[in-house]
Amino acid sequence: MAAFSFEKLVVFGVGLIGGSLVRALRERANTGGAREVVGVGRSAASTVRARELGVIDSAVALDDDRALAAALDGADIVLLAAPVAQTRSLLERIAPFLGAATVITDAGSTKADVVEAARAALGARIGQFVPGHPIAGREASGVEAALPDLYVDRNVVLCPLPENTPAALARIADMWRAAGATVHEMAPPQHDRVLASVSHLPHVLAFAYVEQILQSRDAALRFAFASGGFRDFTRIAASSPEMWRDICIANRDALLEEIDSYTAVLVALRTAIESGDGASLEAVFARSRAARADWQLRAARPAAQSGAYNGDPSGGDPSK
Amino acid sequence: MAAFSFEKLVVFGVGLIGGSLVRALRERANTGGAREVVGVGRSAASTVRARELGVIDSAVALDDDRALAAALDGADIVLLAAPVAQTRSLLERIAPFLGAATVITDAGSTKADVVEAARAALGARIGQFVPGHPIAGREASGVEAALPDLYVDRNVVLCPLPENTPAALARIADMWRAAGATVHEMAPPQHDRVLASVSHLPHVLAFAYVEQILQSRDAALRFAFASGGFRDFTRIAASSPEMWRDICIANRDALLEEIDSYTAVLVALRTAIESGDGASLEAVFARSRAARADWQLRAARPAAQSGAYNGDPSGGDPSK
Structure with a gap:
């Protein structure tokens, strides 16, 4: 497991996705001594369980200006793990308190719309936002379902922006690697x-x-x-x-x-x-079955190791 | 497990489906002492493994008139468990040697076409054919994959013909019940x-x-x-x-x-x-999720016990 150092992590939305990342960093990764994790929820109540479980050290309500300013002060990383439709309003809420050394990332399932929302909310500070998507999950949701190994051997896609510095990108990539994931890069589309x-x-x-x-x-x-x-x-x-x-x-x-x-x-x-064109049906079914069987063989390994898309001229190599 | 008595069972196609039925009757059901099971394959080679595994007592090649006549002589039940496209040719092959006391059934995934093939092949003796479909399977195939509990708590659909006698129908239903299945009746369409x-x-x-x-x-x-x-x-x-x-x-x-x-x-x-009609999307997704969750709750029990279709005015009750 990669080493990864941070002083303060602020998570907006401490459910399955955000909670699992924190548990991974705390329980699995070589992240050194006492680190601070702050959870931010729509209300104080929504973060109570995360604090009870010890996933976060302290909880902040989104509408509390003073507490939010204190939470974001000195944060290394901000993770947005709330529903993706809230991305723009969350970033607008964060912007006034955002320090120059903080890097923001997200966990949304779509990226072009997230980039658009982030540009609108952050303006000239868009370089501090590194769009991301951990491809992992489980049927259960909520912080009770969070697992320290949710990201082990799973793929995380980062969609770097031209404005991102190499250091900002490396900080987010290192964080996911510390959680056990394989990191890839793709353009948002x-x-x-x-x-x-x-x-x-x-x-x-x-x-x-x-x-x-x-x-x-x-x-x-x-x-x-x-x-x-x-x-x-x-x-x-x-x-x-x-x-x-x-x-x-x-x-x-x-x-x-x-x-x-x-x-x-x-x-x-x-x-x-x-x-009644049995030959065509059989040809399609056989192709599908062979491709599915081939995928199954590769599925045990994450994409970076499997080389599943190497040699594909149009697909490129998203892992660089 | 229901009691079920037979003297001689002839299985055309001793793979997963036919092999599992024989194993169920031999290993699970209260079917009395030594009973004879004959396997029929396209060639002698195709039944070698079934004999080695003790699933069948003897093997007959489909093109051997004399052996086929001997196999069918005194058979209580003939099960067709070969690919469904072979139904008509198999029944035409069986017809000349078919005794009056033998009941034939099948395990095909479709029924209207099987009934049509059976009528064409058996003519006036169509009453001796009880169409059936055990709704069970596994990804593996062949007699090596046969399991004695493949049909336990699974549904078997029989599609009785007007020409079937109650005794013929009961013999096939009892056989599947002895294998652990729940038996339903439906019209072929x-x-x-x-x-x-x-x-x-x-x-x-x-x-x-x-x-x-x-x-x-x-x-x-x-x-x-x-x-x-x-x-x-x-x-x-x-x-x-x-x-x-x-x-x-x-x-x-x-x-x-x-x-x-x-x-x-x-x-x-x-x-x-x-x-961008989110309300319509959410309504469909929510309906689907609720129906899927409801199905999951019922799925542990076979249809007859679950009552899943009771009260449905158009669906009727296929289990009578």
Whole structure:
């Protein structure tokens, strides 16, 4: 585990994502002696549990100017781990108290919209903001679900801005590495396209699938005969409706492109089924199965070690 | 476990499905003393492993008239557990040697096409054929993957024909109950519609999804950043291309209806995303999540006990 030193970390939103990072830095990483972690919530109540669990040392309410100023004073790193739709208002709240030596990062699932919000809120100080996205999670949420090893061998994507200094970027990358993650870099549009494909689209497809059953005349009968394949296929339809509403809207353009190219593939399969074109069906199914099997073999290792995208001329190498 | 008595069982295709039934009857059920199980394969070689494992007592090659006649002589039950596309040719092969006291059943994933094939092959003796579908399986295939508890607490759907006698139907139902399954009855079109919805459609959707990634410019990059949600969503894309080709064609009409109503839901979600209609998105996502959570709670119990479709006026009660 990489060494990583900090004096004060301020986390906006101490839930699964923020709480797991703090636990990782405190319990796993070689981060030296006593360090201070301040949690900021919408209200004092929302951070009580995090303090009880010892994840944070002190809690600050977002609307308390004086406490917020004190929390941000001397902070090395500020992590935004609240719902991504709050990014701009949080950064506007932080801006008046932001010291020149502090680096801000976030954990949002989309990046182009976060960069736009950050530019609007931070103006000339945009260089202090390093956009990030840890690709990790679990079905449970809240600080009780936080785990010190949530990021071990998981991918974290950073989307450096031209205004970021190498030192600011290195501080955030080192933090995630100290939590056990593998750090990659991508441009925001590339990040958003990749995540629309491998995460946002399948969520939409799974939600749509359950909705379609619900709209059928005999929904209850159908559910009664659903089994293992259904269970795995629909597991992501158990995700937070609010979060996925926000992601769909935040990443609209990339997601619409994926939906359209997906629909084109589905239409082609439909045509093959209708015309009884078994050869085409088998060819697509066999290609898919082989690709899925290949992915499974590589999935045990994070992208940087697997080399899964090496040699792809258009994809580039996001890990530099 | 229910008691079930038989003298001779002949299994065409001793793989996962047929092998698991035999193991269940031999190892779990109260089926009395020494009973004979004969396996029939395309060639002698294909049944060698089943004999080595003790799943069958003797093996017969499909093209050996004399051995096939001897195998079918005095058989209580014949189970067709070979690929469903072979149903008609297998029944035509069996017909000349079929005794009046033998009941045939099958394990095919579709039923309307199987009934049609059986009527064509058996003619006036169609009453001896009880169409069936055990809704169970695992990713591994072949007789080595056969398990004695594969059918425990799983649903088996029988699609009785008007020509079936109560005794013939009871013999097949008792066999599956002896293996631990819960037996339901449906008309073939109802079976095919329900399975198109909860099994065939999600397979097509998952295959189409992996294919869409493969068609993208940066497929390797995308796969490199796929994680847990992707894994579960695409697990069924690891299924047999040949089997799913056959199922798609065999259940074409019902599957096309499901694809069309699914596409309509996806188009509606696309419109909501494009217009930034967060309320509609959240409503659909919340409905889906609630339905999925409700299903999960019921899924631990087979349909007959869960009452999942009771009170549904259009669905009826397939378990009578």
